[in-house]
Amino acid sequence: MPLDVDFSLAFNDRTGKLFLGREIIATLGARVASVRYGRLRQFPRSDLGRRLAGRLTHWETIARAFEPQLAAPLPRLRTPYPTLHLDPLSVLRHRLQERDIVLCHDVGPLTHPDEFAPRVDELYAGAYAAIRAARPHMVFVSRTSQQAFHALFGEDYPSSTVIYIPVRQEMSATSVSPPADHGTPFLLTVGSLGRRKNQALCIEAFARSGLAAQGWHYVLAGGHEPGADEAIALGMKTEGVILRGYAGEPELRWLYRHASGFVLMSRLEGFGMPVIEAIEHDLPCLVTESSVLAEVGGPSTLRADATDVEAIAAGMRALARMPPAERAERVARSRAHLAQFDRERVLGQWRQLADRLTGDAR
Template sequence: MSIDVDFSLALNDRTGKLFLGKDIISTLGTRVTRVRYGRFHEFPQTDFMRRVAGRLTLKETVARVFRPRLSSLLPVIRDPRPTLHLDPLSVVRHRLEARDIVLCHDVGPITHPQYFAPGVHEFYVLAYDQIRRIKPHMVFVSKTTQQEFHRLYGEDYASSSVIYNPTRLGVKEGEGRAVDGVSSRFLLTVGSVGDRKNQARCIEAFAASGLAQEGWQYVIVGQCEPGAEAAIELAKQSAGVIMPGYTSDDQLRWLYRNASGFVLMSLLEGFGMPVIEAIEYDLPCLVSRSSILTEIGGEAMIDADPLDKESIAAGMRSLACLPDDERSRRMAQARTHLANFAREPILESWRHLVERIG
């Protein structure tokens, strides 16, 4: 069976979705006849053209949602082959059919619209309404997301599968370069900075933990999203908190290699790839209790209530003061759990899915 793939998210997205999409397209090989980037059949060759294509694709999406009569002048896309949508949003530009496949990372724009930019909620309302009507083949990156989707949009889809995100190649390879101002004892958070990732409350928790007075630092790395300003301002006022801004790959490797523990107290998470990366670097992790992060990290995770500053502070102290034997036990447990994200079995699941649907 051959399929087409809509990879429009590659025009604007630089998160884990981009790497996953590349992995899927690569592993499907000749099963993929054509890849779409918006209305284009080839990825733009220059960064300028990528931005132009991204803006045009966004404008069409906005028109489909907010100006449907005007957008009706531009025909929707319908290829003769089934289409794999690497993000649900791309279905608004297509005539979706039950034979198509939609990859769902999370339903956060529906359940927690306050954590996203204006308009994102409306985009996904239209996309998921189309998906609910047509009921194509659905693939989810976690059991948590699958359960939440079906709670919201019902059952009886062409199929419903969970295929985890695979570990990324080359995460630990390459030189490391120190980040100015970071000492030998620090906790690390990697991920977009904003309300959704809860860094402001984590900064308050770090201050309450007393670790700064003992010489510890808390390093937060990531690009900005809605709510980042509050976290950045709070970091400036808090002893021991460092937000270095943009970090290169070699600096990020150095941070992972030298951190004493990893913290991810997200209020909403699509998958939590930074937790997988932290485990690969043998870092014990503190994550949000009863969240997708406990599914992804397994029983080796230290957890805390992400809405309770004191709970986070206690978790940070536990992470910083973890005895060597406890650390070794947790990391052995985490590495065993990491087998769930081994690349080849996961990518084989994608090949099998496409062949089965065909």
């Protein structure tokens, strides 16, 4: 039996979820009967069409969660085949069943509602209530997310599987684009600027580290999310800090290849692909202790409490002053840890899961 896939997040999402969804659909190949984008079975060909379809899909999702009477005349979606949901929110538009599969990145909107826009927690609460009622097959991108989900919603599901996100092929490309202004040596953070990513505290930690007086820079690359204004204001007046904004793939590759260390001290992450990309580029990493970043980065990463500015500053100094022998040893151990994120290994796990859950013995 084949699968249908709801890939409605492709309308607007430009995060790692989009890249992962494309990879999953491509690797499942003939196992996929159809891909649904909202109520469409083909992705719109024009940008205007994409934006209109995305807006209508968003309105329906909001109505299902907050004003169900408005969406009542519109029947919930159901197909003859099991449906793979690449984001929990899409279940609100479907008649979810136990045979379906839901991919969960994290339950952060419920556990850390202050890190998200207003009412996002309520929206996801509705989606997870539907999941709890139907008890479908669950897939998680980390053990950390899996444990957090089951702590909230119990263990009685037909299956619960962890399949990591594969390393993106784009990072191995050869083309690079040096930024117009840069300073070396530098520590690097990649990720949307905002409260959740904790860059403001990291900028303060860099100021306290004393590294700027020794010629070091701290480069931050990423777009904006809630709380970005504080980080930007602080970065603009802190010596040695360079705010790159959103960086395209060629520029991002250059930054990874020329940095001396990587810092990601998020308060909350679903996975943390930038840590894997940094390890791929032989960078020692400083990450949030007891988090998914520590799980993804492995035992050779430096760790610090994301709320402790002095601990972060000490970690930055440790990255900058790390002896060559220690750096080589940490990089080697980190690269060995990367094997579990190998693209073919991860995508093979998706094929095996689809075959097992749909009874396909190919």
